[in-house]
Structures are given as C-alpha cells and as structure tokens.
Amino acid sequence: MSAYPESMQESMRNVETTRPRRAREEIPMLSLRERQELLQKYHPDYREGGRREIKAGVNKGQRVPNELADLFEGISVVRPGEMDLGHVKEEVDVLVIGGGGGGASAAVFAAGGGAKTLITTKLRFGDSNTLMAEGGIQAAVGKFDSPALHYLDTLGGGGFQNLPNLVQALVSDAPMILEWLARLGVMFDRKEDGDLLASFAGGQCRRRVHSAADYTGMEIMRVLRDEVYSQGIEILEFSPAVELILDEKRRCAGAVFVNLDTDEMFVIRAKTVILATGGIGRLHIQGFPTTNHYGATADGLVIADRAGAKIIFMDAIQFHPTGTAYPEQLLGLLVSEAFRGWSAQLVNGEGRRFIHELETRDITSSATIREVVERKNGVATPTGMHGVWLDTPLVEINKGKGTIHRIFPHLFHRFDTYGIDITKEPVLVYPTQHYQNGGILIDEYGETTVKNLFAAGEVSGGVHGRNRLGGNSLLDIFVFGRRAGIQAALRAKEAVVGRPSLDHVIEYEKELEKSGILRRHIKTPLLLPDYRYEKALGKVHQ
C-alpha cells in the first residue's frame, strides 16, 4: 500500500509507467547561454523586489536579500554605552567563534600552532550545518581527475565569478584535507578493493564526491569534535558572540558574548579572531523553507558588517533542488544530491524528465520552478504545496538492490518513519534554501578586510562565486578553517592589541539613523529564529 494520498497517486503511476523508458533516455546538458537564460527567468535571486541595498558601513550600496537587509538595519543587542568592556572573562591568542566544522578545524590548527585557543558557540559544540551535510566532500583523487578539472568545474558552477586565488587554494588542498580526515578516523566509503569510493554531484565532469553513506557531515563532525576533546581545547557553549571588539586602529581585538542561560554579557579579548558562524537559512529568504540548522541566523555576517568587513556575492543564495515537499513534517529537509549522482531522475507530474540531473543546483532549481510555476507540470500535495518527483527506485534498478540501504540509510529511515519506502516509491521534492553562496570576503589565508579578523566556512565568501557545487562546502570549511587557524596562530605571536572599543557599533547606528532607516524594533544579531505560537503552523518552518 502506498503512503501517498489518493490525490498524488495518479501522477505516481505516471512515474512508474515511464520508468523503463526513462532509464535509458539520454538528455543533453544545457549550453552556457541556455543556463544564463534559465537563471535570469526563474532563479529566485533574479526575482524583482527580493533584494535591496545596504544603507550603511563599508558594504553600503551592495544588494542583499531583504531578510538580511532587515537585520543590517536593526540595532545591536549590545548598548555600547552600557557595556563594560572591562568585564573580561578571558584573554586568549585565537578566539574561534562558531562550533561547526569550520570552527573546529580552525581551532585544531590554531592550537597545533601553539596558540592559546578558545572555541565559543551559540548552541552545543558541533551544532551546525556541517553535521547535516549528507552527500560528501570533493577532492580530485581519481586517476583521470585533477585539481585543474576541479578548478574548472568549480568556476563553471559559480558563473565564472569565483575568486581565482581562493579556488586554487580549495582544489590544491582538497586531497590533503581528505587524508587529514581519514587519519582522524573518518570512515569514508570504500570500493571493494579498499580504495575511496567517489560519486557525482551536479556540475562535475568527474566522480569526485567522497562520502560516509548519507551521514558524511555527521560522521566528520563527531570525529572532529572528539579530536578537539582529545586535544583539550577549551570550549564555551551556549554563548553566541553579539559584537566584535576593535581597537583604535580598527584591528579586531575580541568579542562581546551573551550567556544564553543567564543573559550575562561578557568580553573575551583575543589577539586574533576567527569567525565561523555559518549561514542564514533560518531567515527564510523569500519565504522558502530551508535545509539549515536551527542556529543559521546570519549572526556572524551582521557583526562583521558592522565591524567593517567587506562582503561579496551576498545577493546569491543557493536553493537546493531537492528539498522535501511531502510529507509536510519534513518540508524543506534535504534529500541528498547524491541520489541524482546515483542515477535517480527528476520527473514531472506526467512522468517526464525536464532537466539533466547533473546540472548545477542553481540550474536544476530554476528548471524545477519553471516546471511547476510556469508549465504547471508539478504535483500538488493535500496542503497545497507543489513539487516534482525524485525517482529514487531507479537507484535500486540501475545500481543494484540494496544500494539505497547501503548509501542512504539515514534518508531511508527518515521517510520510513512516515511510511514511505523510498526503494519502491519516489520522493516529492521542491527547491529549498540551502546555502549562502557569498559572505565575508577573505584572502587565501582566510583573513578578512579587518586586520586580525579571519573567517572560514559558509560565513565567508568568494570561493564559490554565485553558486556552490555539491561537495565543495564540506571541503571549503576544512580548507579555510585550517588555513585561518594556522595564520591566526602565527599572527597572534606578533599581534599588538590596543584600546578595546565598540565605537564602530555607535557609528553604524548613527549612519542608519541619518538615512532615516534605523529599525529599533529589530534587535541584532538575531541568535534564535522565532517559531512560537501561530508561526509554528507556518509552512516553511519544518
């Protein structure tokens, strides 16, 4: 018996009927020109009225999503006049803000460089988008692969706008990062001969994604967390940073924190600071659901912008083409791109394919939106959501019975909870907000435009251009986490810290006030999304 309601079953029968024919069907990939046209017509980034200019600070004039601009125009939760910067809880060499993969790797390498290192994090150590990554991590290790092909794929995915020095660092470090993780004990998937198994993600000309089933991020995060414990690196949980502290020469000199349990505000002074606070999914850009962790509320971006760090490509948001569209309890949750890498097809309500499954995410999402919104070929759920089918049973047919259990145990379990057996029935999907492609501008050592302030991972920008490839974010966080950690530890040896101040916060608010748009009712950084009362019934907040 099917777990899908009667209203969806006719279309599901179409999927079954066309399956044998589709399994052998070849459809071409789009030319660069066709890609551009599709994006401009259907990608949410190009939607009228979705973005507006930043009104103050060094990034004034850059366009960002409205939901982020709202935060930039709010007031700080820290009232500079009332905050005693002498209330110093601790002084360290390297202060790492964020306890996901970027922060943890930065801390390991900073501590390895001899620096007194502290990891601070808003929620639990490890709470992050890192642990939610399903598909895997890219590294060009195949016989017919090379860092140069990885470079080209990454640039092509990013609309050829990625910063070349950052991509060069990314692809050159990738195999070393894989080795580092394997030596920490990460159980990467293997072929029968013991060599690494690799699969495809969109936009890749070679199989290059290395996985640990569909637990890749979780497996890496729990190992890395254990390593941080082993090394005795100090960790401060449930304490988000709420402002950065600068000295009179506008060098970063620490941060103000709040203890979420007691509301106490306190200062940690540092010679160098590494921001690794992750992304913005929980702002629900343009009302989209998200794959992101509960804590993904743009905190790092907000405080870095006020401190004068330049940002780049923050108008480019990644919508993952295969977010769950049914059942509603799982709305927006990620269905790994690896399914398409393992030959699952995207199919409309009539059982026809409409895009090559290994196009990049921006393209595939745009094509799905076109299929549903313009061509009306989607499938409606009982609560009025729409989606297209991801034909998962094809994986069992093409790659052998048992493949889904072996490669996708988590996703099997998740749908099984709701009575859907994805080895036999397809999954309904629709684009979901997944990643901020841009972020704080860094150089190849992870340093921002503010001296002694570094950034790593999703909060940083430039390496992915306007659209990140699957498997490049787990890679990015470790490549730049490591680089930032090493560099911050080196810098800390010679850094001179002057008089601490929050003058930049006062100036930013004054500038907003002058333009008449200071939003006093919005306290920033946001820290926690608000899903209380009626909002809990909203369709986007799974």
Next chain:
Amino acid sequence: MENQGKKFFSIYIFGKKYRVPEGLTVQKAMEFAGYQFIRSCGCRGGICGACLTEYRTPGSYQLKVVLACQALIEQEMQITQSPFVPMNRAAYHLGALKVQPGVLGRIYPEIYRCLQCNTCTRVCPMEIQVMEYIAHAIRGDIEKVATLSFQCILCGVCAAKCPAEISQPHVALLARRIYGRHILPFPEGLGQRISDIKAGRYDRVLERLTRLSTEELMKVYTFREQEPQESDQWVPKNPKFPED
C-alpha cells in the same frame, strides 16, 4: 485562519497542559505552545541528537523514547526532554593507540559490566543494535562495533538508561575512529595525488587557469569531457586536459 477545521490534542509538557493542533511534530507542538528553544533543538532533521524526548500515553505502562523533531504528537501524551546526558569519555590519543582486540575494554572497562538486558537497543531512537555492538566490543571485534553503530547520533539515551552505567556512544565512537584510522586501508590513489601536488605537478596549469579571462575560461570549460554515469571503465580521449 489555519486552525479552522483542525482537531486539537491535549499534551502535557513537563506536566503542564497545552492544547495544540494535531499533525504537528513534538518539536513544533512545543513551539506552538510558546517555547523558543535554546536546548533540545538542533538540526530539526533527526541527525544531531539534541531533541531526545520521552513520553507516556494514558493506559500504557510504556515509556517511549523519540526525537522531538521526528515524532508526531499523540493525544494526552506526557512529555519530558533530556537535552544533555552526562557520559564518560576517556582521554586518549588516537594516533598512539594500538589496534589490539582488547583495546576498547582497556579504555572503557565498564563494557564488561553489561547485563545483556537489551534496554539500550530498545530505547535507541535510531534503531541501532546497541547491546549487540557492546557484545562485539567485549569480544574485541572493532569492525563490527564500527559498522553496527554507524548511525549513532550521540543523543545518549542508551547511556542514560544503562543499569551497567556504560556510555555506549563513546565506546562506539572510539571503535569507529580506530577502524577508520588503523583498520581501513589507507587509499592508494590519495597518497599518490598528494605527493604530486606537493611536488608542484599542478602549479603551472593552475597558475595559467587563474590568469585566464572569463571568456577564455568559458571556452576551456566547454572542452571538458564528461565522465559517463554508467561506466567504471571509462577513459577520456585527452587524459592530459587541461594541462596541455
């Protein structure tokens, strides 16, 4: 508006009664009741282990264990949450460990206290055969512990319920790390590629690519050969591209 036609359930959150619409997950029901989580909320997708929840329903002796983000509410359920479980994590350095059959028992000798009551397996929200992997740990079969425990999200409920006071998630994590580092073979192709990179084999081509204009890059990009999805035996026509 959205409440129209919805049936309401009574639920008891830490003993306090709330009325919430049916069909919600426990997590969303608590949010509907007015909770803004600091603890007991993480990925909201069943993989981070933050939202460990226990409940009973009227007329049943059973104490059920679920993840709040995954489980749907039930009429009259009484809910409590355990956002943190104290666990014993031993101090060790992975690189210095020797792979001997008794290594897990040496670091976590409490595994020998296992009473085989099977409570750990029964309460695991991930349906892991916890008692079985502890039995393998006692026998020294690291590979079995590693593979059987792979889906552990470290929520800690097994450790909270264990009458022998074992911290199963940490035993399993150690086994997996030993397995990944010391037992799985180090991948050959990876070592070779790293030596090549360190020897500067790709420096020239990467330097050249970073200097190309967008138009030139787009042209080079379109010359890539696409490895087919089906074949494992594929050989590109120009294996040197884009180096030459």
